[in-house]
Amino acid sequence: MTKKRAVRKSSNRNIYIGISVAVIVAGVAGAYFLFGSLIPQISSPQINPADFSFPNRLGAEDAPITILEFGEYQCPNCASFHRNTKDLLVSRYVDSGIVKIYFRDFAYYGQDSTDAAVAARCAGDQGRYWDYHDVLFSTQGQINSGWANKTQLVGFAVAIDLDVPTFASCLNSGEHLSEVESDFAEGVRLGVGGTPTFVIIGPDGRQQIIVGAQPFSAFERIIESLLIG
Amino acid sequence: MVSLIAVRLVYSHPKYFLLALAIAFSVAITMFLLDGFLFLSPVLVFFLPTEKLLDFSLLVFISGLSGLVAPMAIYSYSNLRSRNVGQGTLGAFGSLFGMVTGVCGCSSVGFALITSLGAVGTAGTAFLSNFQLPLRLLSISLLVVSFIYANRSITRECKIIPNTLGQPARIEIRHQQPN
Numbered sequence: 001m002t003k004k005r006a007v008r009k010s011s012n013r014n015i016y017i018g019i020s021v022a023v024i025v026a027g028v029a030g031a032y033f034l035f036g037s038l039i040p041q042i043s044s045p046q047i048n049p050a051d052f053s054f055p056n057r058l059g060a061e062d063a064p065i066t067i068l069e070f071g072e073y074q075c076p077n078c079a080s081f082h083r084n085t086k087d088l089l090v091s092r093y094v095d096s097g098i099v100k101i102y103f104r105d106f107a108y109y110g111q112d113s114t115d116a117a118v119a120a121r122c123a124g125d126q127g128r129y130w131d132y133h134d135v136l137f138s139t140q141g142q143i144n145s146g147w148a149n150k151t152q153l154v155g156f157a158v159a160i161d162l163d164v165p166t167f168a169s170c171l172n173s174g175e176h177l178s179e180v181e182s183d184f185a186e187g188v189r190l191g192v193g194g195t196p197t198f199v200i201i202g203p204d205g206r207q208q209i210i211v212g213a214q215p216f217s218a219f220e221r222i223i224e225s226l227l228i229g
Numbered sequence: 230m231v232s233l234i235a236v237r238l239v240y241s242h243p244k245y246f247l248l249a250l251a252i253a254f255s256v257a258i259t260m261f262l263l264d265g266f267l268f269l270s271p272v273l274v275f276f277l278p279t280e281k282l283l284d285f286s287l288l289v290f291i292s293g294l295s296g297l298v299a300p301m302a303i304y305s306y307s308n309l310r311s312r313n314v315g316q317g318t319l320g321a322f323g324s325l326f327g328m329v330t331g332v333c334g335c336s337s338v339g340f341a342l343i344t345s346l347g348a349v350g351t352a353g354t355a356f357l358s359n360f361q362l363p364l365r366l367l368s369i370s371l372l373v374v375s376f377i378y379a380n381r382s383i384t385r386e387c388k389i390i391p392n393t394l395g396q397p398a399r400i401e402i403r404h405q406q407p408n
Contacts, residue, residue, distance in 0.1 A: 075335030076358060077265055084278045108343060109351065143355040194337035211337060212265050215276040222271060 056121070056129040058090070059100030064203035065223055067099055070106040070187045072195045073116035073136045074143045081196050081213035082137040088216045093223060103133060105183040106195050112148040115171070117180040119153040122170035123162055131160050202226030235301065235383035245300040253296025260288045260327060263338060287365045291327035294372035298323070301379035323371030330357055330364045 067089075071078040093099035105120075107113035116136055123132030135156045141147030150171060157167040170176070190199070198210040200222050208222045240246045261267035261275070266285060268274045277285055299321075339358075343350040357364065 072335055077335045080265070080278065080281075083280065108340070109355065142359040145359070194340040195335045208271055210271060212268055213276075214268050215274060218268065218272055218274050 056124045059094040060097045063100040065099045066201040067101045068199040070192045070197040074109045075195045077213040078196045079137045079140045105180045106187045116148040118176045121176035235380045239304045248300045249296040253292045256295045257292035298376045326368035
């Protein structure tokens with residue numbers, strides 16, 4: 001009798017374990033499919049590196065690996081990438097001539113985001129695109145809280161010693177607005193579904209995608225695999 | 230003062246214990262994915278920057294509380310006379326709140342919401358991003374309140390028979406509805 005009860009108990013326990021495993025698998029699979037259905041997937045970016053004519057490049061022109069970063073200056077995840085991964089990526093791969101990075105504006109949070117993107121390009125006109133880019137990410141505030149309004153953007157230009165009248169005139173004229181809009185349109189065309197999204201292009205044109213503020217190890221693995229060919 | 234007798238009563242059943250683990254694990258995985266601690270592609274990678282240690286701790290806490298509260302609510306609903314749906318709903322809201330706070334506007338899910346809902350989506354995801362910490366604390370508060378309710382209702386409905394000489398403590402449900 002006791003033996004029968006023990007067998008039944010053990011069998012019940014197995015059923016419970018089975019149910020729990022099923023719930024866990026269903027939870028993870030559910031989350032995965034939720035993501036899969038909500039997020040536009042970049043399957044084949046169809047980017048030809050030879051088409052690039054972007055003036056603001058970080059790294060050597062002949063670097064074999066190209067990284068396109070679709071980013072937004074008000075996005076916390078982009079700032080997180082900037083703080084935690086970018087420096088290591090630059091010191092390991094950009095400074096050694098293996099990687100070049102282009103920042104493509106995927107500004108979708110409204111006017112402040114668009115103005116910040118235009119402002120960075122205006123700084124680029126004075127050869128200080130990346131300095132201004134770094135200032136924007138390192139001083140990022142809450143979304144649409146006014147930290148990136150035009151007054152603040154001019155203040156950042158003062159802080160890094162730009163020619164302020166020229167900068168302000170460029171910012172107010174919206175000189176680079178069409179470029180910013182064109183970057184966004186290209187991102188949409190490619191299926192960018194959030195920021196930051198990275199398209200990493202190898203020397204043979206093979207392309208890999210990284211979505212989110214992923215750690216350096218993820219970039220390292222992709223870059224090394226593209227270099228091996 | 231919250232007595233832990235109800236916790237011991239519920240979790241003495243292996244099925245509730247395993248259910249708690251399953252719920253905590255599922256909630257944690259979902260929140261880690263939404264909040265950018267866990268990435269599935271191109272390689273499976275977990276990333277915890279030091280600046281996000283507090284966020285991570287809160288998520289772990291929310292997952293643990295969700296796992297703790299949900300089986301207690303289920304137990305009290307299925308075994309006890311006073312079927313208090315409110316406490317389960319409160320707990321579910323707490324867990325959901327915790328998960329939703331990970332939908333930062335710039336995450337893929339956030340962007341999908343923005344493109345689907347337009348200005349409302351932008352404002353909503355900006356709000357979730359800007360007020361992530363207080364919303365998570367609110368989520369924890371809801372879960373704690375739900376835990377206290379579940380605990381109280383189970384304790385009230387059960388007769389706790391204390392230790393007597395040579396006899397272990399026993400717990401009896403006050404009515405005849407064992408499941």
